[in-house]
Amino acid sequence: MSNSRIRDYFAHGFEVNIYTVNKNWLFEHLWCLGVTSITTNYCQTFLEVDSPFCIPLHTYQLVWGILGGLAFGLFIAQLLVIFFLRNRNGGSNESTIRMCDEQQQQKDEIEEGEKESTS
Numbered sequence: 001m002s003n004s005r006i007r008d009y010f011a012h013g014f015e016v017n018i019y020t021v022n023k024n025w026l027f028e029h030l031w032c033l034g035v036t037s038i039t040t041n042y043c044q045t046f047l048e049v050d051s052p053f054c055i056p057l058h059t060y061q062l063v064w065g066i067l068g069g070l071a072f073g074l075f076i077a078q079l080l081v082i083f084f085l086r087n088r089n090g091g092s093n094e095s096t097i098r099m100c101d102e103q104q105q106q107k108d109e110i111e112e113g114e115k116e117s118t119s
Contacts, residue, residue, distance in 0.1 A: 006033050028052035 009016050019039030021027050027046055030038055032054040040046055
């Protein structure tokens with residue numbers, strides 16, 4: 001049952017009884033919506049809940065807006081770091097290529113030395 005449907009029922013003077021709710025998050029959500037009663041198979045679990053964890057809609061939206069903005073900012077920061085790391089040598093990877101070539105030359109020299117010593 002949707003939140004708007006529950007609110008519509010209340011607006012028309014009906015009581016809302018929900019069954020069977022066995023998840024803590026759903027129990028607290030329905031409590032926050034103000035349903036009249038909830039039927040569950042886990043009474044012992046829900047008896048321990050004194051009050052639901054409810055936050056107003058605007059606070060919820062603000063929190064998720066801030067988190068979304070932070071995530072987007074971190075994404076942009078990562079892109080900038082990658083861009084600057086790739087272009088720190090004047091936009092080319094010449095030093096990386098040169099280093100790889102030098103390592104390959106050293107390997108080739110070692111292999112040639114081993115071949116000469118075995119023959």
